Amino acid sequence: MPKVTINEQVYEVPAGRTIIQVADEAGVEIPRYCYHPDIGIEASCRMCLVEVEKLPKLVPSCATPITDGMVVRTQTARVQQAVRYAMEFLLLHHPIDCPVCDQSGECWLQDYYMEHAQHTSRYPGTQKTRRIKATDLGPLVKFDRERCILCTRCVRFTRNVTHTGEIGVFNRGHAAEIAIHDNKPFDNPYSGNVVDICPVGALTSSDFRFKVRAWFLKGTNSVCGGCSTGCNLRIDHSARALGGGIPGVTATEGTIYRTIGRRNVEVNKSWLCDEGRLSFHTMERWPRLRTSRRAESLELILPLIHESFESIRSVHGQDSVAALGSATNTNEALFLMKKYFQGRVDFRLGSETETYQQKQDDLLRRVDKHPNTHGALDLGLAGNLNGLRGLRALAQSKQIRGMWIAFHPQLVGEDASEILADLEGLIRALDYSVVSTTHEFPWTSAATVLLPMAAWAEETGSYTNYAGRVQITNRAVAPAGDALPLHTLMSTMLGLSGVQVSTDPSAIFDWMARETQGYTGLDYTALGALGVPTAQETETVR
């Protein structure tokens, strides 16, 4: 392997990398605007210039491959002066917008000015070129032309990632500007990613802008629950364990303000689809179910539920009680559900098991709009209960009399009306039904007991994506009202049946891994921020 020296430190790295890639892996900071690892190289901003021994000129580190014996310096006076000049050039006509710019607090111009420039402008503010502000590029993206530094990240995203090519650089020299071809709306299903990658406040999100200042937000790494791909994302929210946060807003429950793509080259590179990006708004579609609507507390209701299931079993036999989980429940919740209901658990509402590996397009989206169908299958929950339809038939023929139904609404798209009708029919056919769910859905009205359940982003656990990669979904905000994660409810139910189980998802995962084919040898802490493949992983996104 070639050896390269960066700032007097020697690194041995695989051939074919560029200097900036090696520096990133080594933790050596090189400023950049146009470079992004997932969109192709342009080398236009000149922020990443470095000195290479024996080369007369500074070279752009984003476009220069390493060679064996190369000696690179990133901190010399020549490099620092070049970066200062690049910054001065980029800021020459930049508006003095920071106080009113939505990117403020997370703008690379602000950060690099403080770190690498701090020059005094030689250009009078009154003579800056004015350009059009805040126009709609498409339904999700607003464009402020005078803030653009022409890094072309957005152009290369549409050219090289979505292959839709809507955005281009028009005109030349001082007149060069970003625009969309034929003024068609920029509305491809992945349009929101250009907001994530624009390093300045030129592209902002119509959904997020001016809702909250970036410095009031806390980011929690998690996984999208919108389909079986399981894209990695960061949830930006206002929840604080110890108060504080947004002035005038109580911080305990917290509000989700946006989600941002989080890089995982094995799953989604840096991207999210727009539906997944905005799927947290699904939580606002119906009123949240915040209480059980009963006089007793949950501590008293759960023992009553356990007694009811036991009495049904004693009169009608062990098989008269069953459960229906959801492919949006975590592995941990489904595993404990399987334990409590002695294997009589299914999770299929519709055709998830046929579609969970099917692509909806060539990039990320999958047809199955549940994040954990693979996990539920690994747990063996697609058995002879034959899904929702089968359970309804068993309830109608009185072979099943008591059930726990855990329901999460689809975060992307709509649950089919036939599925909701089947759920209602199932509840009506049962003698005794417990429905744990997230919102007040009309079809739950006939349930014997209604329990508030934590939604996506309100619980921690693992999902297994369509390819068999196990990833952690993290709690970002507190569950609404009295709601609890299903794994906590199931842990209590198991305790009532005499099996003491921790409510800690990591302990439950480790127990599950010991008993589940393909998961043996995995441990929760090793899942880390990017997840790990199970022994059954079949495919990765490239």
Ligand code: SF4
């Ligand atoms: S709009 Fe943003 S991403 Fe696109 S070229 Fe301008 S600065 Fe770069």
Ligand code: SF4
């Ligand atoms: S492709 Fe699926 S997992 Fe990825 S962001 Fe979209 S809905 Fe979420």
Ligand code: FES
């Ligand atoms: S990051 Fe290398 S030239 Fe822009």
